[in-house]
Amino acid sequence: MIARLRAVLSRDFMADTTALVVFFTIAGIVNERFIAGMSWEEVARARIIGAPLMVLTARPYGIWRDWVMTRADPGRSTSALLHDMFALLAFQVPIYTAIIYAGGATGDQLWRGALGAAIYMLVLGRPYGLWLDLVRRWFGISGPGQKPMSLGG
Secondary structure, three states: OHHHHHHHHHHHHHHHHHHHHHHHHHHHHHHHHHHOOOOHHHHHHHHHHHHHHHHHHHHHHHHHHHHHHOOOOOOOHHHHHHHHHHHHHHHHHHHHHHHHHHOOOOHHHHHHHHHHHHHHHHHHHHHHHHHHHHHHHHOOOOOOOOOOOOOOO
8 A cells, every 4th residue: 555655656746747847947948048138057057956946846836736726617728727827827936036046147137037937937827737737647647637635546
């Protein structure tokens, strides 16, 4: 029983971490370089700092998103869109702002980066939610909007 629980929890962790690291490494580079105006050296530093933070926050975000998505109206795609946007914005923008600050962004860069991230999260909320659901299916975890703390069925 304990071995089964560990396997399921590990699969959830791996799926959520893979989805977040792949998706947001690419998105972060685009935002940092082309919206915030950070140098390539600052971008690299932010990505190096961001990678372990993404690993630490991917599963908590997956649990948070699942909880938020349980409040979405299953019959309305607009509801899922808005809930995915909110989930990503509320969870990731504070973390992202800290990452680019630690990477060397200051003043205007920090504000543009944070604003860019907020807009990005609104735009990317649903695409990331769909990507997360897809990656979870690849890992054998059933459907979107799992109950919080579910074992992935």
